[in-house]
Amino acid sequence: YFGQTLVTQVQNGNVPQSRIDDLATRILASWYYLGQDSGYPAVNFDSWSSSSSANQHVNVQGDHKTLIRKIAAASTVLLKNSKNLLPFNRPSSLAIIGSHAAPNPSGINSCSDRGCNTGVLAQGWGSGTAEYPYLSDPTSAIRTQATSDGTSITTSTSDTDTTAAANAARGKSAAIVFVTADSGEEYITVEGNKGDRNDLNLWHNGNSLISAVAAVNPNTVVVVQTVGQVLMEAWVDHPNVTSIVWSGLSGQEAGNALVDILYGVVNPSGRLPYTIAKSASDYPASISSASSIPYSEGLLVDYRWFDAKNIAPRYEFGFGLSYTTFSYASLSVSGSIGTGSTPSGPGTSVSSYLHDKVITVSFTLTNTGSRAGTEIAQLYISPPSSAGSPPYLLKGFESVYLAAGATTTVTIQLSRFDFSIWSSAQQKFVVPGGTHGITVGPSSRIRSLTGSLVV
Numbered sequence: 001y002f003g004q005t006l007v008t009q010v011q012n013g014n015v016p017q018s019r020i021d022d023l024a025t026r027i028l029a030s031w032y033y034l035g036q037d038s039g040y041p042a043v044n045f046d047s048w049s050s051s052s053s054a055n056q057h058v059n060v061q062g063d064h065k066t067l068i069r070k071i072a073a074a075s076t077v078l079l080k081n082s083k084n085l086l087p088f089n090r091p092s093s094l095a096i097i098g099s100h101a102a103p104n105p106s107g108i109n110s111c112s113d114r115g116c117n118t119g120v121l122a123q124g125w126g127s128g129t130a131e132y133p134y135l136s137d138p139t140s141a142i143r144t145q146a147t148s149d150g151t152s153i154t155t156s157t158s159d160t161d162t163t164a165a166a167n168a169a170r171g172k173s174a175a176i177v178f179v180t181a182d183s184g185e186e187y188i189t190v191e192g193n194k195g196d197r198n199d200l201n202l203w204h205n206g207n208s209l210i211s212a213v214a215a216v217n218p219n220t221v222v223v224v225q226t227v228g229q230v231l232m233e234a235w236v237d238h239p240n241v242t243s244i245v246w247s248g249l250s251g252q253e254a255g256n257a258l259v260d261i262l263y264g265v266v267n268p269s270g271r272l273p274y275t276i277a278k279s280a281s282d283y284p285a286s287i288s289s290a291s292s293i294p295y296s297e298g299l300l301v302d303y304r305w306f307d308a309k310n311i312a313p314r315y316e317f318g319f320g321l322s323y324t325t326f327s328y329a330s331l332s333v334s335g336s337i338g339t340g341s342t343p344s345g346p347g348t349s350v351s352s353y354l355h356d357k358v359i360t361v362s363f364t365l366t367n368t369g370s371r372a373g374t375e376i377a378q379l380y381i382s383p384p385s386s387a388g389s390p391p392y393l394l395k396g397f398e399s400v401y402l403a404a405g406a407t408t409t410v411t412i413q414l415s416r417f418d419f420s421i422w423s424s425a426q427q428k429f430v431v432p433g434g435t436h437g438i439t440v441g442p443s444s445r446i447r448s449l450t451g452s453l454v455v
Contacts, residue, residue: 006020041058044056044058045057045058061133065252065253068251068252068253069253069256069257069260071251072247072250072251072253072254072256072257073257073260073261073265073266073268074266074269074270074374075248075250075270076245076246076247076248076250076257076258076261076268076270077245077246077248077268077270077271077272077319077320078243078244078245078246078261078268078270078320078321078322078323079244079245079246079272079315079319079320079321080236080241080242080243080244080321081242081243081321081323082242082243083219083242083243085174085219085221085242085243086221086243086245086261086262086264086323087261087262087263087264087323088174088262088263088264089264090149090150090151091149091151091173091174092150092151092152092173093151093152093153093154093171093172093173094142094146094151094152094153094154094172094173094174094175094176095153095154095155095156095168095169095172095174095175095176095213095217096138096139096142096153096154096155096156096175096176096178097155097156097165097168097169097175097176097177097178097209097213098156098157098159098165098177098178098179098204098209099118099119099157099158099159099178099204100119100120100121100159100178100179100180100204100225101120101137101138101139101142101155101157101176101178101223102119102120102137102138102139102155102157103119103120103135103137103140104116104118104119104120105118105119106118108132108134108135109131109132111125112188113125113126113127113129113184113185113188114126114129114184115184115188115190116190117180117182117190117191117203117204119137120135120137120138120178120225120254120255121180121182121225121226121249122135122225122249122250122251122252122254123249123251124182124183124184124227124249125182125183125184125185125188125190126184126185126187126188126195127185127187128185129184132252133252134252135252135254135255136252136253136254136255136256136257137254137255138176138178138223138254138255138258138259139155139255140255141255141256141258141259142176142255142258142259142262144259145259145263151173154168154172155168156168156169159204159205159206159209160204160205162205162208162209162211162212163212165177165209165212165213166212166213166215166216169212169213169216169217169220170216170217171217172217173219174217174219174220174221175213175217175219175220175221176221176222176223176262177209177210177213177220177221177222177223178223178225179202179203179204179206179209179210179222179223179224179225180202180203180204180206180224180225180226181197181200181201181202181203181206181224181226181227181228181230182197182203182226182227183195183196183197183227183228184227191203196287197227197228197287198287199280199287200229200230200231200280200287201230201231202224202230202231206230207234207235210222210234210235210238210241211234211235211238214235214238214240214241215240217240218239218240218242219240219242220238220240220241220242220243221242221243221244221245221262222235222241222243222244222245223245223247223258224244224245224246224247225247225248225249225250225254226246226247226248226249227248227249228274229274229275229276229277230276231277231279231280232244232276232314233278233279233314236314245258245261245262245268246270246272264323264371267322267323267324267371267372267373267374268320268321268322268323269320269322269373269374269375269376269399270320271318271319271320271376271378271443272315272316272317272318272319272320273317274302274317275302275303275306275313275315275316275317275444276313276314276315277306277311277313277314278312278313278314282306282311282313283305284296284297284300284301284305285297299389299390300390302317303316303317303318303392303394303444304390304391304392304393307390307391307392307444308390308391313445316443316444316445317394317443317444318376318378318394318397318442318443318444318445319442319443319444319445319446320376320442320443322369322373322374322375323369323371323373324367324368324369324370324371324372324373324404325367325368325369326365326366326367326368326369326373326375326402326442327365327366327368327448328363328364328365328377328440328441328448328449329363329364329366329449330362330363330364331361331362331363331438331440331449331450331451332360332361332362332363332451333359333360333361333438333451333452333453334359334360334362335358335359335360336358336359337358337359337416337419337431337453337455338358340353342354342416342420342428342429342430343428344426344427344428345427345428348428348429349429353416354415354416354417354420354429355415355416355417356415356416357413357414357415358414358415358416359413359414359415359418359419359453360411360412360413360414361379361396361411361412361413361414361438361440361451362409362410362411362412363377363409363410363440363449364407364408364409364410365377365400365402365407365408365409365410366402366405366406366407367402367403367404367405367406367407368405369404370404371404372401372402372403372404373401373402374399374400374401374402375399375400375402375442376397376398376399376400376442377397377398377400377410377412377440377441377442378394378396378397378440378441378442378443378444379394379395379396379397379412379414379438379439379440380392380393380394380395380438380439380440380444380447381393381395381414381418381419381436381437381438381439382436382437382438382439383419383421383432383434383436384432384433384434384435384436385434386432386433386434387421387432387434388421389421392439392444394444395414395418396412396413396414396418397412398410398412416429416431417429419431419432419436419453419455431455432455433455434454434455435452435453435454435455436452436453436454436455437450437451437452438450438451438452438453439451
C-alpha cells in the first residue's frame with residue numbers, strides 16, 4: 001500500500017495530495033512535540049543508503065554494550081530447573097550442542113536485514129534490524145568461562161547429526177542444547193517462511209536434537225533462542241531435561257548474557273510476555289494464509305483466553321523461575337474510586353480524572369532463599385461479571401531486588417482507568433459497580449494474595 005504503490009496512487013488521482021499532507025503532518029507533529037527540532041544533532045545518516053553523502057558514521061555506542069548485556073540477562077526466562085542444576089559451579093565437563101551456539105560462519109552480518117537463521121539467533125529479520133558491531137556467541141562465551149574454571153568443552157555443531165550430538169553429550173557433567181525459531185518481515189522468505197512462521201515448531205530438527213541428547217545425558221540444559229512461543233511437549237517433561245533457559249532474542253551480547261545466567265552472575269528474573277501452550281489448538285487464533293482472518297476472541301487475548309476458557313498452559317504469561325525463593329504476605333487495599341464522572345468526548349481518555357492514582361495496593365515481599373535476587377510481583381484485577389471483561393487483567397507490576405532473607409513493603413497504585421471499561425452506549429469510560437477482585441503473585445496463574453475493592 002505504501003512506497004512506490006502510494007506514489008502511483010497519488011499520481012493517478014486515487015489518493016489526494018491532502019491525504020499525504022495529513023500523514024506527513026502527523027509524523028512531524030510528534031517530532032515537534034518531543035522537541036526534536038531544537039537541541040538535537042543534525043541528521044547524519046541515511047538508513048536506506050550506506051553510501052549516501054549524509055552518512056558521517058558517528059560512533060554513538062559509548063558503553064551501551066554494558067547495558068545491552070544487563071538487559072539481555074534480565075530478560076532471560078528460566079522455565080525449568082528441576083534438579084537445581086543451574087547455576088553451574090565449575091563443572092568438570094560440558095557439551096555444547098547445535099549450530100545456534102556458534103556465529104554464522106559466513107559472517108554475523110552476511111544475511112541482508114538478518115534474513116537467515118544461521119548461527120546464534122539474536123535478532124529476527126526485516127527492516128527494523130541493525131548491523132552487529134560484534135556478536136558475542138554462546139560457544140565463545142562459555143569457553144572463556146570454562147578456561148577460568150578448568151572445565152573441558154566438547155562441541156557438536158550439526159543440528160541433523162543426532163548421533164554426533166549424543167556422542168558429544170555422553171558422559172559430560174552437563175549438555176547444553178541450542179534450538180531456535182525465527183520470523184520477520186514479509187518481504188524476506190527464510191526457509192519457506194514468508195515473514196511469519198509457518199507453524200510453532202522448533203526449526204532445524206530441534207525436537208530430535210534435544211531428545212537425542214537427553215537420552216544419554218541426565219543433565220540436559222535446553223537454551224531456546226526464539227521470536228515467540230514454540231511447542232515443547234515432545235521433550236519438556238523428559239526427566240533428563242533438567243533446565244530450560246528461554247533466551248528469546250538477546251542481541252549483540254547474547255553469549256555473555258547467557259553465561260551470566262548459567263553461572264549465577266545474574267539471578268534470572270525474566271518473565272514470559274506470552275503464554276506457552278501445550279498445543280497449537282489451545283490458542284484462540286491459528287496460523288493462516290487467508291487474506292481475511294476474523295479475530296472473534298475479542299478481549300480474550302493470550303492469558304485472558306486461557307483463563308476464560310480454563311485451559312491449562314504449559315507455561316503461563318508472567319511465569320519465570322529464580323535461583324532463590326520469595327514469599328508474599330499482608331495484602332492491603334486502600335482508597336476509593338470516589339465520586340464524579342468520566343468526561344465524554346474526544347481526548348477524554350487521557351483526562352486526569354481517569355488517570356489520577358486513587359487506589360493503593362501494598363504487600364510485603366520476602367526473599368526466603370539463600371541468594372540475592374529480583375522478583376517481578378504482578379497485580380491483576382477481576383472486574384465484576386456485569387462488566388463482561390476477561391477474568392483477570394494485568395494492571396501493574398514491580399521489579400523488586402532483595403538480598404537473601406530481606407523483606408520489603410511493595411506498593412502499587414491504581415487509577416480509575418485501571419478499573420474502567422469502555423461503554424459504547426455512553427461513549428466514555430465507566431467504572432462498573434460491584435466487587436473488583438485484586439490478586440498479587442509471581443505470574444498470571446500463581447495468585448499468592450487475594451483481596452477486593454467494592455465500588
